[in-house]
Amino acid sequence: MAGSENQKFCLQEVLDSFQLCLSPNKEVYVEHYVAGWRGLVKFLNSLGSVFGFISKDAVSKIQILVNFLNSENGSQYATVQSMVKFELDNKLVDVDKKGICPESGCRTLLRLHRALRWLELFLECLRTSKEDDKTSVMCREAYNESLAQHHPWVVRKAAGMAFFALPGRPTFFEVMNVGPPEQVVAILGKAVPLISEVYLITEELYLKHNLLDLP
Numbered sequence: 624m625a626g627s628e629n630q631k632f633c634l635q636e637v638l639d640s641f642q643l644c645l646s647p648n649k650e651v652y653v654e655h656y657v658a659g660w661r662g663l664v665k666f667l668n669s670l671g672s673v674f675g676f677i678s679k680d681a682v683s684k685i686q687i688l689v690n691f692l693n694s695e696n697g698s699q700y701a702t703v704q705s706m707v708k709f710e711l712d713n714k715l716v717d718v719d720k721k722g723i724c725p726e727s728g729c730r731t732l733l734r735l736h737r738a739l740r741w742l743e744l745f746l747e748c749l750r751t752s753k754e755d756d757k758t759s760v761m762c763r764e765a766y767n768e769s770l771a772q773h774h775p776w777v778v779r780k781a782a783g784m785a786f787f788a789l790p791g792r793p794t795f796f797e798v799m800n801v802g803p804p805e806q807v808v809a810i811l812g813k814a815v816p817l818i819s820e821v822y823l824i825t826e827e828l829y830l831k832h833n834l835l836d837l838p
């Protein structure tokens with residue numbers, strides 16, 4: 624999968640990954656979760672270097688999780704549920720403040736989980752938008768309602784600047800690479816509920832274990 628972030632983006636592939644994310648008993652497979660994010664990073668990379676700092680952060684978090692998956696304890700990281708159990712049982716999570724496990728799987732996935740809420744809000748806005756609606760406005764509103772609450776001023780400022788560089792809705796839809804706008808809207812109509820389900824399952828799990836504020 625190395626270097627796959629530079630390949631051409633396809634929205635259908637992202638949809639497929641999030642579809643594969645859920646096991647029959649509604650556990651979240653980490654492998655497909657990170658594959659979904661890898662696909663999204665391809666999209667981000669196609670928008671230009673102004674989004675490089677965001678892409679870099681996402682890639683480094685994806686890589687941390689991939690390293691866990693490929694480690695000797697890889698099987699414990701098969702699902703988000705097994706990862707949480709394994710790391711908590713073995714005291715591998717810094718719960719109150721950063722200490723000996725600053726890059727635990729739980730903490731790393733939490734950052735992507737928060738970003739998934741942004742994605743859900745943004746894609747829903749995009750799905751219901753009109754041709755001349757501004758992607759930068761949709762993106763900013765989704766960001767302010769989700770991720771921004773977890774970012775310091777300097778990151779919020781940099782993200783806000785980057786949003787101005789987003790292309791218009793028609794270009795956005797073209798880059799999604801699934802056909803005419805009606806087709807994009809139809810795929811978004813399938814993607815948003817899936818992403819929402821993955822988000823909710825993870826949110827409930829993290830809430831149950833009091834992990835939603837990991838430093």
Ligand SMILES: CCCCCCCC/C=C\CCCCCCCC(=O)N[C@@H](COP(=O)(O)O)[C@H](O)/C=C/CCCCCCCCCCCCC
Nearest residue numbers: 634663664666667676677680681734735738762766778782
């Ligand atoms: C279906 C196609 C249309 C949508 C395509 C969207 C493509 C988005 C791809 C990736 C999104 C980036 C995910 C960012 C993860 C951020 C995780 C995070 O919160 N990291 C911060 C905290 O980490 P720690 O310091 O605690 O380790 C970190 O400080 C963040 C740094 C970078 C800034 C993140 C800003 C995020 C803005 C929201 C994404 C905007 C992308 C716009 C493109 C449409």
